Amino acid sequence: MESPFASLESFVTPTELFYIRNHYPEPSLxxxxxxxxxxxxxxxxxxxxxxxxxxxxxxTRPLTLECAGNGRSFVVPKVKGVPWGRGGVSTAEWTGVSLxxxxxxxxxxxxxxxxxxxxSDAGDPKKDxxxxxxxxxxxSLPLAKARQDEVMLAYGMNGADxxxxxxxxxxxxxxxxxxxxxxxxxxRIVVTKKPYLGxxxxxxxxxxTRETGLPDLTPITDVAIKSSIARPTENEEIPAGKPYRVRGxxxxxNSEVDRVEISTDGGKTWARAVLLGKAIPFCWRLWEYAxxxxxxxxxGLLARATDGRxxxxxxxxDPDRRNYMVNFLxxxxxxxxxx
Amino acid sequence: MESPFASLESFVTPTELFYIRNHYPEPSLxxxxxxxxxxxxxxxxxxxxxxxxxxxxxxTRPLTLECAGNGRSFVVPKVKGVPWGRGGVSTAEWTGVSLxxxxxxxxxxxxxxxxxxxxSDAGDPKKDxxxxxxxxxxxSLPLAKARQDEVMLAYGMNGADxxxxxxxxxxxxxxxxxxxxxxxxxxRIVVTKKPYLGxxxxxxxxxxTRETGLPDLTPITDVAIKSSIARPTENEEIPAGKPYRVRGxxxxxNSEVDRVEISTDGGKTWARAVLLGKAIPFCWRLWEYAxxxxxxxxxGLLARATDGRxxxxxxxxDPDRRNYMVNFLxxxxxxxxxx
Numbered sequence: 001m002e003s004p005f006a007s008l009e010s011f012v013t014p015t016e017l018f019y020i021r022n023h024y025p026e027p028s029l030x031x032x033x034x035x036x037x038x039x040x041x042x043x044x045x046x047x048x049x050x051x052x053x054x055x056x057x058x059x060t061r062p063l064t065l066e067c068a069g070n071g072r073s074f075v076v077p078k079v080k081g082v083p084w085g086r087g088g089v090s091t092a093e094w095t096g097v098s099l100x101x102x103x104x105x106x107x108x109x110x111x112x113x114x115x116x117x118x119x120s121d122a123g124d125p126k127k128d129x130x131x132x133x134x135x136x137x138x139x140s141l142p143l144a145k146a147r148q149d150e151v152m153l154a155y156g157m158n159g160a161d162x163x164x165x166x167x168x169x170x171x172x173x174x175x176x177x178x179x180x181x182x183x184x185x186x187x188r189i190v191v192t193k194k195p196y197l198g199x200x201x202x203x204x205x206x207x208x209t210r211e212t213g214l215p216d217l218t219p220i221t222d223v224a225i226k227s228s229i230a231r232p233t234e235n236e237e238i239p240a241g242k243p244y245r246v247r248g249x250x251x252x253x254n255s256e257v258d259r260v261e262i263s264t265d266g267g268k269t270w271a272r273a274v275l276l277g278k279a280i281p282f283c284w285r286l287w288e289y290a291x292x293x294x295x296x297x298x299x300g301l302l303a304r305a306t307d308g309r310x311x312x313x314x315x316x317x318d319p320d321r322r323n324y325m326v327n328f329l330x331x332x333x334x335x336x337x338x339x
Numbered sequence: 340m341e342s343p344f345a346s347l348e349s350f351v352t353p354t355e356l357f358y359i360r361n362h363y364p365e366p367s368l369x370x371x372x373x374x375x376x377x378x379x380x381x382x383x384x385x386x387x388x389x390x391x392x393x394x395x396x397x398x399t400r401p402l403t404l405e406c407a408g409n410g411r412s413f414v415v416p417k418v419k420g421v422p423w424g425r426g427g428v429s430t431a432e433w434t435g436v437s438l439x440x441x442x443x444x445x446x447x448x449x450x451x452x453x454x455x456x457x458x459s460d461a462g463d464p465k466k467d468x469x470x471x472x473x474x475x476x477x478x479s480l481p482l483a484k485a486r487q488d489e490v491m492l493a494y495g496m497n498g499a500d501x502x503x504x505x506x507x508x509x510x511x512x513x514x515x516x517x518x519x520x521x522x523x524x525x526x527r528i529v530v531t532k533k534p535y536l537g538x539x540x541x542x543x544x545x546x547x548t549r550e551t552g553l554p555d556l557t558p559i560t561d562v563a564i565k566s567s568i569a570r571p572t573e574n575e576e577i578p579a580g581k582p583y584r585v586r587g588x589x590x591x592x593n594s595e596v597d598r599v600e601i602s603t604d605g606g607k608t609w610a611r612a613v614l615l616g617k618a619i620p621f622c623w624r625l626w627e628y629a630x631x632x633x634x635x636x637x638x639g640l641l642a643r644a645t646d647g648r649x650x651x652x653x654x655x656x657d658p659d660r661r662n663y664m665v666n667f668l669x670x671x672x673x674x675x676x677x678x
Contacts, residue, residue, distance in 0.1 A: 040551065116553060131547040131554035132658040138553050190551050197556040202541050208470040212379065212529050214455060214477050215470035217536040319471040 002087025008230035013090035015158045020165050021067050023137045024123035027185050031169040040191040043107035050169050056097040064091040064251050064284045068178035068220050071326035079323035086228050094173045095156030100147045114192045115146040117172050120185035130199055139181050140196035150175030150282045175282030176253040178220050180205045208320040222253030226327040227260050227305035232334045241339040243292045250305035251284035262289045263302040296338040300331030341426025347569035352429035354497045359504050360406050362476045363462035366524050370508040379530040382446035389508050395436040403430040403590050403623045407517035407559050410665035418662035425567050433512045434495025439486045453531045454485040456511050459524035469538050478520050479535035489514025489621045514621030515592040517559050519544045547659040561592030565666040566599050566644035571673045580678040582631045589644035590623035601628045602641040635677035639670030
């Protein structure tokens with residue numbers, strides 16, 4: 001389910017408008033019997049009840065999640081997968097414990113490299129190449145990422161218990177990474193001494209990289225720099241000669257949004273949008289731009305974000321990214337009517 | 340193209356009967372202009388002409404190759420891929436240089452882990468998930484395997500130049516591993532400091548393993564223990580009361596064939612076949628068994644190989660192996676006619 005991006009007004013997305021992407025039917029878990037197992041390359045394997053998780057050092061912080069397929073419907077030629085428009089991105093205030101804290105409790109052994117997150121959602125294989133099932137949704141993090149502050153195990157969302165559709169009773173929230181890493185309905189954490197190569201990070205949610213000149217499969221990780229226009233919406237009609245508040249959000253995984261620029265002439269000239277509020281790590285930044293179109297006509301509005309490393313949005317979708325990581329510049333068509 | 344397994348008589352398969360499996364159209368290479376590049380994590384990148392390759396320390400040895408999909412047509416329920424019967428296995432005398440020798444010439448740098456073999460055959464992507472092409476057929480070996488004696492770069496096959504369909508002018512021959520590792524029409528070797536995860540060892544030619552209980556993708560490597568019956572063929576009619584020479588071959592990747600047992604009563608009783616010749620590393624072993632069926636009727640003949648580690652053939656195909664590594668026990672139907 002997409003978030004209604006055109007209605008974007010607030011930094012935090014209301015829970016009922018937060019986008020939803022599940023891979024299998026939502027499991028219905030009973031928090032009384034649910035347990036989180038922590039196993040594998042750890043000195044002290046754990047089995048924690050929800051109460052025990054809640055007793056660990058808690059924190060609340062906002063983090064933005066974007067589905068790795070967000071914007072996929074804009075890719076030409078058409079690619080497979082859920083045809084997301086702009087609404088596969090949202091921000092919530094998450095409450096929970098850091099994954100690092102749980103790993104510290106379990107005492108990770110030397111030589112560990114990967115932390116596998118196992119969901120309670122499972123299903124029969126549907127896609128070519130999927131392992132014989134039912135198999136759970138599974139994703140791993142390199143230990144170094146797993147230990148970062150922005151990686152949480154959350155039981156609260158926007159001040160209430162996590163709803164079922166968002167992973168009740170406990171989900172991972174991996175700040176800075178595409179949403180597939182934020183495994184919902186978490187039931188097991190397995191620490192391993194070799195990198196995990198499960199379906200959900202090899203066949204699915206992986207892209208081609210070519211370090212050696214040869215295509216090499218790499219699990220998707222950091223969110224690419226992107227700006228998205230909330231208003232005007234596609235083919236919105238606006239009057240000439242009056243100021244219009246163009247607005248949207250921009251975000252990036254492992255950096256911060258340095259600037260957002262707007263073009264109303266198809267990319268010939270660019271003007272800076274105003275970044276609203278303050279930069280919060282691993283969160284989107286809302287922006288706005290006052291535009292007074294002088295003349296009636298059709299316009300293609302572009303918003304281009306650049307991050308702190310100088311990375312900006314490409315002009316076209318790189319096919320090596322398959323049907324993921326869609327952040328190319330795409331104009332929003334606007335119809336300006338004479339006054 | 341399958342090798343006519345029923346006609347198996349000699350240890351070495353005549354070149355014109357050696358099975359052929361290509362992924363893209365056969366390239367037509369000119370040995371005068373062809374070069375082998377050795378690049379990546381090496382101190383001395385090389386570019387060798389065929390004459391230069393031929394001047395390196397040469398050797399000739401027999402090695403058996405089996406296609407990873409050999410026997411695939413016997414899997415129930417049906418699996419995708421080229422529907423191999425029994426004939427995706429052959430043995431040749433290969434002449435060439437060891438890959439280790441070439442790596443030594445290039446001086447592999449510390450920290451190297453993988454040796455990528457790049458073919459000259461390339462094609463447009465046809466399969467779901469394949470990288471944007473045209474892409475060459477590419478496979479890698481861990482450095483430890485690449486340095487083993489049984490891994491050759493061959494320019495000769497059964498005493499003549501390598502034919503075009505077998506990789507002229509130079510191919511890898513990776514003893515003990517399924518055939519996909521024996522990259523034909525070799526043009527480039529890239530030594531890397533991280534494991535290579537290309538299409539031909541992730542999407543294709545990979546199986547599911549479950550070390551952590553979770554399905555994890557593993558590139559196919561060592562040939563599994565297998566025995567195959569050449570004669571009688573499927574539904575062959577043979578007379579009762581006369582000795583019949585049941586014969587075939589057995590092979591295994593990283594061990595040796597310890598014994599082959601035959602059952603003529605559907606697996607209730609087993610008798611040892613005679614292993615012919617002597618054990619040659621990474622080669623099949625021909626075997627025979629003198630069978631005198633007493634009574635007319637339908638028989639299901641089974642041949643079961645066991646290797647030096649005690650590994651034997653399973654009763655069914657493990658779906659985690661997808662459409663590869665088919666070595667389950669499968670009866671050959673024989674009709675015995677009254678005398």
